[in-house]
Amino acid sequence: MPKYLIQATYTAEGTKGLLKEGASGRRAAVEQVVSGLGGTVEAMYFAFGEHDFVCIIDFPDPVSMAAVSLTVKASGALHTQATPLLTLEEIDEAARRQVAFRAPGK
Template structure:
């Protein structure tokens, strides 16, 4: 199952919701969204700085990630960035694949 790193920043409206519900309420909402699409939540961390919350989630496919991303962004409560995460084994497999590439200057 593909893994994703999610970095999110609350808008002012999203922050008001966090203050009202608390972190455990938002964690429950995250779990509900991810499990509804057949995924699992590996970890959730709240932070301060550029990002307010950082997640690692597993989903059945990239389309599920796109569906979550579109829905969450449409709410206007969060700005998010999803980064696909690859295992060591997946990178090893990638290094064995032949790619017919020629550099522009070659």
């Protein structure tokens, strides 16, 4: 299953909701959304700094990830960034593939 790193930052409205329902309430909401599309939450951590929380999730396909991303962003409660994650084996496979490429000016 494709794996994604999600980094999120709450808006003022989203932070008020977090304060009201707590971190465990948000974890339950994330797990419900992800599992509803056939995915799983591998890890979820709250942080401080540029991002308020990060999580690693698995989805059956990229369309499921896109559907969640669009819905969450439309809520206005947080800003998110989803980064596809690749295994070591996938990078090894990519490194073995021949790619015809000419650099600019060469």
